[in-house]
Amino acid sequence: MARIGVFVCHCGENIAGTVDCPKVVESMMHIPGVVHAVDYKYMCSDPGQRMVRDAIREHKLTGVVVAACSPRMHEPTFRRACAEAGLNPFLCEISNIREHCSWVHEKSEATTQKAIDLVRVMVEKVKRNRELQPISVPVTKTALVLGGGIAGIQAALDIANCGHKVVLVEREPSIGGHMAQLSETFPTLDCSQCIMTPRMVEVAQNENITLYTYSELESLDGFIGNFKAKIRMKARSVDMNLCTGCGSCYQKCPQKKIPSEFNTGLGTRTAIYTPFLQAVPNKPVIDRDNCLYFKKGVCKLCEKVCPTKAIKYDQQDEIVEVDVGAVVVATGYNVLNTGFFPEYGYGKYKDVITGLQFERLASASGPTSGEIRRPSDGKVPETVVFVACSGSRDPAKGLPYCSKVCCMYTAKHAMLYKHKMHEGKAYIFYMDIRAGGKMYEEFVRRAVEEDGVNYVRGRVSRIYEEDGQLVVKGADTLLGGMPLEIKADLVVLATAMVASPGAEELAQKLHVSYDAYKFISEAHPKLRPVETNTAGVFVAGACQAPKDIPETVAQASGAASKVLQLFSKPELMREPVVAVVNRTAPPLFSTCVGCFLCEKACPYQAIGREEIKARDGKVLKVVAKVNAGLCQGCGTCVALCRSKSIDLQGFTNEQIFAEIMAL
């Protein structure tokens, strides 16, 4: 017993100027189910809305079609008006006879006819509309932050400082990420560790933050507001509760020659170690691959020296499960190593290093205590060649993108070098300088003008060793491609920033998409830069794309604010335009056959599986089930499902079919 009301708006002359509104009204009255139709000058005005409300009550309408401007303008207005009159707002539809009709056609019979058709189509749709209720999803107000670089730290602190719990998971034994490795930071040249360390300590001390280092995400299930994360705490072989971080163990460890990851291989560490002195937590782990006890079964020196008996060789990986409402991915980046470059000797020349290695050389806490000495023989280099864009912007190498920070840190490196070696010569080979950023261009200029860094525009074609010296062959394109050969003591390659190892697997665990370079994709490049395509999973820092610290921090705070927005209400309200899998009478229960081809297609991983069980618990059938929390209502699954077992509320098969039949 459909009782539809049609309200045709003149929009002043905007519609009535070309469309014969009374005729539209008249023709509606011939459609079965239409019990009321009127036209009015301005439907969206207060009196117009009142007409709608009054008619709903007076004619006991079961559906409303407002023929007016685009639904983007006034759909909310009229739906609200309906709700006020006691009609479910989803029983109201807008027929767009302004933008799609009166404004784009001349006044004519055909235009009026089109308006009639458009309204009729909506009438047929609305007859099949169902009452829908907004979906509310409860929210667990704990955030999971993956990655303890500056991005993760910033996001964790922002969220924790608003009073919400945070679980911070870091893969390495300490948080800090790359920023902890840097010497000084452009464009201010303040000491990286000086600004980083206090933040790290803040994390350790914040009671809202639970820190899992040396841990990784095992799996993530659930949906926005209601995730279940499993975290694997890798066996540290050290009891975190007993260890006081006194360091006796690593002082005694006989395995002293292990290249230090933190020092990018330029320094060494022991088998039981903390990555660096300011590590948070400042408690060691045993690197089982290099530990004599684990390798050969003998040693146990550390156990002997540990005053608190904290060494636990038999410790196992542990899985902890946490309920979280939102996830921030901040797993950062990696840099290409020199082995990637055949033309620069495949990494076989010790004195060809990466920018990150240079950071360690320049760092006061680094292996050379901040003195710039070349790795091969410890000599202070007299000529240093910096090669920007090593790998980046090189489609041939598969990395067509710009790493964004190299121009800046290369300038920084050259400057740092010059500050320490005033007579030294610094050359920078570059393609062009990208110094967009506050005080960035000035910074580069300073390198050239104050510190006398030689910028050579051109590519380095080859680096080879000759008589114990590196020869850098290139060309200066500003000088018409004049070939250039520089004998250098040290070559620093600004190697490209790439996705951190395991980024792809992680993205898959999180069900978020990633780009061709395995950087996590944002939901919208402009408007939703900190969201991913999975609701409730946000992204910050260099794992999304190469970026510098200020940008990283800004994005991290952005992500945190999105999380906080989500946590600001007890429940999440969503439009009920979601897919549903049908239910039918037994013995079929649902027409879904459980092919789960829709599951794979859903852009939001909103489709899961549900077992239909008999009373005795026997599984009768496994069918698709849409998670209303995750479903965004695109309808891809609906078009895909062969047996039409899944349908989209608000755009059901019946509705669309009826629309076509009304054409």
Add this chain to the structure above:
Amino acid sequence: MEELKNKVRELLKAGTVQAVIGYRAGSDEKTARVAFVRQPDEADGLILDPRCTDNLAVYLLKPEVKLLGKLAIVARPTTARTILQLASENQLADGQVIVLGVSADGKAVVELASFEALEKFVGQVPAGLTEEEKVLLAKIEGMSREERWAFWQSEFARCIKCYACRAACPMCYCSRCIVESNQPQWIPVSPHDEGNLEWHLVRAMHLAGRCLNCGFCAKACPMGIPLNLLTQRLAEEAKAAFGAVAGGSATGEYALSMFKADDKEGFIR
């Protein structure tokens, strides 16, 4: 042949399976039909020769057959591929059936208890069309659009909507086929020309990227409509456009469940 019979006897005797789906002699010397062997001595009646072309995988999902217990099935490469495709669509679980794989020449028989083994067995040999069908396909492709329309219309006009094609197709396992959903009635029930066209296009689209080209649909069609050409045409398209070939693996991706950012789109304005 003896090898097959022995395997079947063994499996039944050991109680590894309760029934083996295979071929036996049919009504006349030209036909073979399905056998459901449940006793070791019934294995004697099994045959394996060029008559045995039906895609027996269709029986794996038949409720009445499932009730027989754990099944083994005699499978030529196409049937084996069908099983993998069904697995990739979550209709069969690993270990659920034992496949007695028959090599393309029909000689060797291997027992394949896992999908992994089956994947190795099928390799990359999707079934092609018969020579005759190839000729017809080429002929249709060579026609002008109007001729193609006329050709298919004359074929479709004969369709009586018995849905034997669907019943014979192992990939048409829906609990309720789209033609049976009546709210809305996407496809008319009655076999008139418009409804027939819709049925054929829908069926073909539903099998796009899933069809194994066993040809059972066309064989089943009492009206002799070469409807496997439609699905085969789409299989070719899916392969050309997306590199998708059905039935290669139990975890294979359905061509329409996925995409590549650089899928061709020359036809889109």
Add this chain to the structure above:
Amino acid sequence: MAVATSNIPNIYKPYLMRIEKVTVEAPGVRTFRLVFTNPEEAEKFTFQAGQFAEYSSFGDGESTFCIASSPTRKGYVECTFRQAGRVTSGLASKDVGDVIGFRGPYGNTFPLEAWEGKNIVFVAGGIALPPMRCVIWNVLDLRDKYKDVTILYGARTVADLVYKDELAEWDARPDVRLVTTVDPGGETPDWKGQIGFVPAVVEKAAPSAENSIAVVCGPPIMIKFTLPVLSKLGFKPENIFTTLENRMKCGVGKCGRCNVGKTYVCKDGPVFTFAQVKELPPEY
């Protein structure tokens, strides 16, 4: 080549009926009162209690419902249906004044004349009251021909009870014994009837089998458990009546789907005694 057309009537052509009244009985359950658009047809039309008809929603198809009004009430027919599929949804979208199709009456009838002078016990569950309503009114309209009339009616919940006004009317009548019940949990705070499943309530109400006829309609599970109770009370299978509902299209014994063995529900039924049902192969 012209050949004279015969005048065999088109048995598939429904009468066009106008909906005169719509009553929403329960969620998804409606009663239509239908009147003939053509008075001549109205004049000629007759039916008997127990018969059914094919109702069309033009554009959607036909559905089978029994005629729920009594043949003693002239000038209209009523049907009560639950919105279930395509046709019933189509019908449900109709309103007073709309035209639907009606083809019938079909099937056999309750042998009301043979029942004269007997006690009659009606046992109905859920939406199965409609087929019985026809007989009930028929009996009540000829009240003096029958002895005691007992109506036992149960539904899942109070909301699911249909014909609420008529239940009140019957309840008020001194010459009718009405027992209503809802399944445990289906009651409302002000529910005054029984709480319990129909078979149990029948057992409690214990109508006498002496010189009695029982009519039982309802979901199969209810029938299954009610029958033993009735036989315990002494009802003989040939004195217990029910109606069968097999899917049917034509209603006139041609489309081939309603048969139970060689018995056609549309022709030989829908009314059967349990003596007959027992003889049918288990195919309904």
Add this chain to the structure above:
Amino acid sequence: MENDNKATGAFEPKLVAFVCNWCTYVGADLAGTSRLKYASNVRVIRLPCTGRIDFMLILKAFAQGMDGVIVSGCHPGDCHYTVGNYHARRRWILFRSLLDFAGIDVRRVHFAWVSAAEGAKWADLVNKVSGEVRELGPYKEYQGLAGKGIA
């Protein structure tokens, strides 16, 4: 949809456009706000995403007597639902090839990416498609199927 130009008697094609809510629908809105003028013979059916556009809709549109169909949504990479349009594109690749193989005139089915900013492209698209389909004339073959085969 009664759309034949009654005054001149000339053939005016009947078109339906299935468009996504976020790009093409908005693009068409923009054409409106920009007061661009285009042929009045297209009826828009709004869907959330091109991913929702079932190929059945196209067949049903023809069965309903349409002479041409437009299917349009967000450009690749711009999908509101990130990838719905990529799924749609795959579906169309196969469907189009099937239509062609079955002898259906694919010149009557137009796929287009029209973004929210492309009001002009929308107007242009409608005009072009109208023009092309007008050239082709009424889709007699398909429309002729109605009632055929019913005794």
Add this chain to the structure above:
Amino acid sequence: MAETRLIRKDALTKLFEKTRQSGRRILAPKAKGEQAFFEEVTSFGEVCLDHVQTRSSAKEAVFPKCEALLRYKFGDKGAVSYDEKPFEPPVTVVFGTRPCDARSLAALRAVFNWDTPDKFYLEREARTTIISVSCTKADSDCFCTSVGGGPGDTAGSDILLTPVSDKEYLAEILTEKGQAIVALAPELFATAGGAQKEPHLAKVAVQFDVNELAKTIPVTFNDEKVWQEQSLACLGCGTCAYVCPTCACFDIQDEANRQGGVRLRCWDSCGFSLFTLHTSGHNPRHVQSQRWRQRVMHKFSYYLERQGMLGCVGCGRCSRACPVDMNLVEHLKELALHGRNG
């Protein structure tokens, strides 16, 4: 009434012409691939009589696969009015039916004329003339003689042609409708002389005793094992019913648009699970064995009881068309035996 004449094979072209000129539609077997189908033909050259049996049956002439029972128009606000046109099915000659097919009309008529006469069937039948051709060959699926028919059986035919030499058919003109055809070109029919049809007929062995079968099948009803075994291979595809000349089950469906609609009748099959499925989800025949049983019981038991004849003419089409080689005779023999033993 029966009258026997001779007609030369090459005269058939002429007869065809005349028949067409008289405004009659002609349906006849047309070859396609390895099969032949009854289709409308416009010249005798299209006709192919080489097949033992056509794939589709001739029932299409009297019971089309899709026919309109009713047309209606929607008026203002959905008002309904009938679109009444007199029902005038084409006057038709079905040429080249086999005797079994001709016999099938009786079985169809039994259903359509039972109790409430079905206008559509009866009027089509009244306008249909059956010109059959006796079988000179048969195959292993033929079993007409087991169900009371035969390769030269005249029942149901209006004219029966039997090839008695390379050049001639013996024409038995059996009904008035047959006469009417002869009257179109009497000159083509010569006197029969002493020509005999029997020697030219195919030999079809009797495979089972149908009376015994009729007695044993009902007893087997509850023996589910038998039906399960027999139907294990059955795909429920419905082909057997669709090709069967006597299967009369149908579905009724509405199709409509904004302007109006049509109520259509189309073939259906008891082999489909949907056939008996209630909207509630309950299905009285929920497994294939019950549906297979229904088909067999219907033809060999219920038909006999309700219509007094068998619902099968032994054409063998179902066995030939079955994609999985379900062989009816084989199963009937088994049933005949089974009932007797058990």
